[in-house]
Amino acid sequence: MTPREIGRPAKHSLTIRGHRTSVSLETPFWDEFRSIAEAEGKTLNALATEIDAQRGVEAGLASAIRVHVLEHLKARLRAAG
Known part of the structure; x- marks a missing residue:
């Protein structure tokens, strides 16, 4: 993926401990963040709350x-081998 394909960070809304906030993330990071939450059986808000804490x-x-x-992907690579 080239920098042109990644594009600018986009704002995404989250709720952390009852407070609305937004984060600006590039699409590949947001997509992987969503995948991690799904794989762990968590909502995006729950995972964001853990990271925030x-x-x-x-x-x-x-x-x-x-x-x-990044750390999650590195751990997967180490586990794979």
Whole structure:
């Protein structure tokens, strides 16, 4: 996928602990975030809430989601072999 195909980050709405927020993510990150939530049997909001609770104060939520996606994919690659 080329940078042109990825496009600009798009805003996506989430609810975290009863508060609406939005994150701007590139389509590949959003798609994988959704896949992870589905695979874990969680809603997007539930997974975002978990990620939000674990992130440091210096990390934005969108960045924390990107890192979570990256770490999840790295773990899958290690498990595969």
